[in-house]
Amino acid sequence: MADLLQLPALRAGRPYESLDVVELRDHRDPDGAPIAAVSQLGAGMIRRDMKRAEERAALLRGIPIRELLERCTAAARIFLEDSISTGLDGSSQSPEDYVTSLSQTSGLPHTLCRANMQKVATVMREMPTILRGLMRGMDPEVLDGGVGKHDGVPVWYTPTTNSLGAVLPSNSPGVHSLWVPSIALKVPVVLKPGREEPWTPMRVAQAMIAAGIPAEAFSLYPTDHEGAATVLDACGRALLFGDARTTGKYAGDASIEIHGPGRSKVLLGADQAENWRDHLDVLVASVADNGGRSCINASAIFVPAHAAEIAEALAERLASIVPLNHDDENARLAAFANPAFAESMDAAIEAGLTAGGARDVTVAKRGGGERLRKHGGATYLLPTVIHCDALTHALANTEYMFPFTSVVEVPEADMLDAIGPSLVVTAITKNESLLAALKRSADIHRLNLGPIPTSRVEWDQPHEGNLFEFLYARRALQERTDW
Amino acid sequence: MTSQAEAREALDAHVREIVRWHTSPDTGTPVWIDWAGSAEGKAAGEIGGFDDLIEGFGNFDGERLRNEPHERWIPRAFAGRPFTIFETGGTTGMPKQRIGWEDYKRDYEDFSDTLDDSAFPRGGYWLMVGPTGPRRLRLAIEHLANHRGSSCYFVDLDPRWVKKLIRTGQQDQAKAYMDHVTEQALIILKNRKVDALFTTPRLLETLGEEISLADAGVKGVFCGGTEMSPQTVRFLIEEVLEERVAFLPTYGNTLMGLAAHKPLTKEDGYAITYYAPQPRAVLRVTDPNDASKLVDYGEWGRVELTTLTQEFFLPRFLERDEAVRCEPIERWPWDGVGQVRPFGASEEKIVEGVY
Structure with a gap:
């Protein structure tokens, strides 16, 4: 039997093996031997480390942005291709080891692990593009001294914090692409990984350290609830992932950016109602990309007509997605x-159906049988399309962590009021007045105009809040040079 | 050194004496005199030693310490002498109460003999930052200091208020209160010479975030009140106290007194093992499903306390703690309790959810 892999915490870059560990197991073999022991730290240790946050930020600020961006690009290659240290002497993790471990604890098939790996690497590699997007085309050298010019206008930006905290989820590794730009923005990160997903933040951190970014910029604290609250409290700015129960008490705290359920949607305008068959691919991708695990997957589809037919056709397509072995090249569903x-x-879905007013149209398409399936020791939920009679139905605007969507008939005139807070809205319409109204909406974080899957991400656009504006504040600066 | 057999003999003799004392019409305690006359007491017969005690007494119902009048707990030998009322716990509502006279002094004098004079210098000043109020600990710490020729400063912490704040979701208020306590302690530490400190693990962490206790002149820390995992102990020793201040964890409560611990080492993984002050108190690690049985060495079980003094007899009280049953050691040749934590702690470690 192989030795149990020890995953240390990172305390400002310094690996730390705790006496308190959480053992991770292969989800297909919950009673089997653990595959890794993840060091856990207490809140007191985190608070103590955070006393020195300022000096760590100073190290990162001392590196010119051009150089930092080059190191990010180098880190992308290391992240994808090299064996990295897990922090302890002699430890090594190959890219294949990473994919295997991630799949074992998260339930993602290897195909999706690799796709997410590419996504995270893209963010590191394309950092100049991302900064251009976040900084609206401003020369990133402004980050070196805080002052510069933007379109000829003098600007002065100061950091709002010396560290970015993040309390992270386990649902999909792609989420780690969100904090990575903080390093390029010269703000060290303090991460509390999801219980089943220490793998990606560790690999990103070690790849960036190997590429020459100061190790002190990375703190990785597997910890408990109190520790997570400490991360949020001790960092001047923080990202918090969670459902309403977790995030509720931080609502309204400007120093914490909350990433809750996405409730992403596709809207079909009345002008496109008859062409719905042309957009089926967009609907399928929106619902099922990345195993339906992301907040950018569509959980509702609003159509002005043909709801039943659209639901049936979508169900027909999604029914072909079935559980496959975790290393099958065609696997599209996560356990x-x-x-x-x-x-x-x-x-919960069955309870919603029992209440009436909604039908699971996928059951017939897959030839009956339960939604919950066991395959190779793993547990899956099969893709599910619910045709709801009304928006008020409990299943009409609910997000689940698998390919799940509702299709609801909503008159075009009511769509704007119906969308509610939505991370992504794909609007398939050429109706100018509807488009104009959507562009005024404060409910939408990312608006896709035209047949673009909700799951497609362009990296020069901010994701749910602009990280640069979160980490820097513009102030007024006047200077005399003639004296 | 006492052998295990000798220790056992001494315990059996002490059990005989204490049970006789509390059930005798001359010296006894009303609740135990009544017990002796009850069917259970008659069935138990003569208590010849600790095994007879385990067989003869069921688990003690802690509610009786809330409900029965104090008079029922006064041994006749102590009749007419004013007593001290001590309360347990941090929960609100009617507290469990134990009355006493000299026990706490005796317990802490005995404990004082185990202290290292270089870490807890005789004649130096003490500071206690923790629950005072109606708790035995407050008088006990002052007595311990006095007994060693020292005097003690106090900063109060009301754990009942902290728990209420946390239970009602007022984390910010709880933090503000803890800051208030810490601030008062820092003022003493900065303005007075303090050689020895008693506090809780949590407050020790907080104090260590604000100052170096070693640089402030503190030589020894006596720490208790809540559970301490090995990792917490390691953090306190290596980082908070910078391996420059002696660290002495303690396990005790109003009902027992306080236990000594096996010296902590890195090699033992900083796991704390406590040994009850036998024969005045006995700790057993029992099967959670059948408290008449002990668990095997190295196994987890529920902590059961028996207190055996002339002032207070408490047979087989199940604590709200669980621990690992540990082998006797030369210095304390009876079972130890290791890695004490709240009962059921392992079951609470469930998966946190998607996020």
């Missing part, structure tokens, strides 16, 4: 690392 989540989601 639930914790079967209890799948069971409770399944029960």
